Amino acid sequence: MTILFADDSAVSRILVQAILAVPGHAVATAENGTEAWVLWQRAHHPVVIADWMMPGVDGLELCRKIRADPRGRSTYFILQTVRTSGTGEATEAGVSAYLTKPIVPAELLDNLEVAARVLRL
């Protein structure tokens, strides 16, 4: 799958890139939501993983922007966060799934298998 990953933490980007490379996913990375939005408009990645709190356009705003685009209505959007509250707001924004930091690699790959199944529906 082609996946867009957005997080302002370099540690997080390295971790997720390494995990996603194992099953052979193609990953585009962005350092913030603004950059992610620019990349998504060019390639319409079917799966987006974004941190909630980022400078500028945050994960929720990125999700709203993608959902507002007709090409983004079926995008599988995974929001990652260290937060354990506020998921109602995220669901309203159109988030498909959540990942809680610290990211557990196996959990991330499980989520992507679900994403692949949902996208095939």
Place this chain on the structure above:
Amino acid sequence: MTGYLTRPFKGHELFGVIEGQPTRGAAASVPERPAARAPADLDALRTNLREVGAAAAANSLLDTFLQEAPECLRVLSGAIAGGQANQIAGAAHAFRGVVAMVRALELAELLERVEVAAERGDVAPAREGIDRLQDQAAAVMEYVRRDRERALAPQ
């Protein structure tokens, strides 16, 4: 009983039960916290990476942590000195996300307390806890640095 879900469950766990397949996340071992808790649980990080075949990523991740964490601490310390609650909350949140990656749970908990209080507009926990927070951050960074030095030392 064909299967079970513990609440709150996640989407991939529900799919796993319906399809009769344990999810990788469920099967993944969760290493117990060490009795005398190290500043960062790097064994857990390595175990989690090894389980998905990404063990080689640990070293570059830790090297990047050693570059990123001091900057996060500098930004947070500056925010606390400035006394602006929203800036303290943002900086604590960003730092918490970084330290969580190396399983520095005690530091993550300290940062969470500072963040939650600052979100309410209360900067007192940040001001009162800055020394402990800086000490714990230094301990985590030193622990990771030593781990990397051991890994790079000739056998």
